[in-house]
Amino acid sequence: MKLNLIYFSPTGGTKKTVEILSNTWDLEKNIIDISIPDKNYSTYSFSSDELCIIGVPSFGGRVPSVAIDHLKQMSSCNTPTILVATYGNRDYEDTLLELKDTAEECGFKIVAAIAAVTEHSIMNQFATGRPNEEDCCEILNLGKTIKDTLSKNLNLSNLKIPGNRPYREYNGVPLKPKTNKYCHKCGICASLCPANAIPKDNPNKTENTLCISCMRCISICPNSARSLSKLLLLPASQKMKKACSTPKKNELFIATI
């Protein structure tokens, strides 16, 4: 049996969470990064004797549209699948529901879902350092619960998860990374931008209309040459303080027979 780890993780929090969860199973792992623009994902097809974990971060309580576009190219024949939505301690609203609907359309059989708190990738002062040691133990335990349930019966259905249809509206955030004088135009950010929003021939620019504010360019720049405007970030952080400050718990939703 093969375990496929399918994730969109611009700054690594989702990847880390999915990897921790995957340690529950002693299976051969196949990593599928769905953040590569222009990649043809339609070659991915999964069968019922494999297991999948699909992880995405919550952007405004929704699944990032790039991840949806790439997932929709894949196909599956009833592959037992666990969903993971990570979020920066505010809320994940319709993220799991949208992910479930999308994955089911592709033929995945959703048996469980986890909402996991991870450091906020825009406002790092919220959920700083999460998943921390305690989260890691908790996620492994959630994995064990899923594994035990699956070992008794693979024909689970009836998964109830939070969220509403129509999904909440999300039109992006007005925070777009800019470069400073330390940019050497090395092009690493341009080659790894999931939205093709950084011109490869002029990597000190950002195409704001394409940028999804995922923060990958800021997190990977070797010269710390990309950042957000503090003038915009400070008031936005103040606004989020109340909703983001009290630590939230990781949650498991599991299907029944």
Ligand SMILES: Cc1cc2nc3c(=O)[nH]c(=O)nc-3n(C[C@H](O)[C@H](O)[C@H](O)COP(=O)(O)O)c2cc1C
């Ligand atoms: C554009 C954007 C929108 C976000 N919206 C939310 C949100 O609505 N609620 C929340 O709790 N966290 C939100 N976050 C935080 C991320 O969901 C969280 O940091 C996630 O772990 C990032 O995943 P990654 O490290 O795999 O990139 C947002 C982050 C970004 C970049």
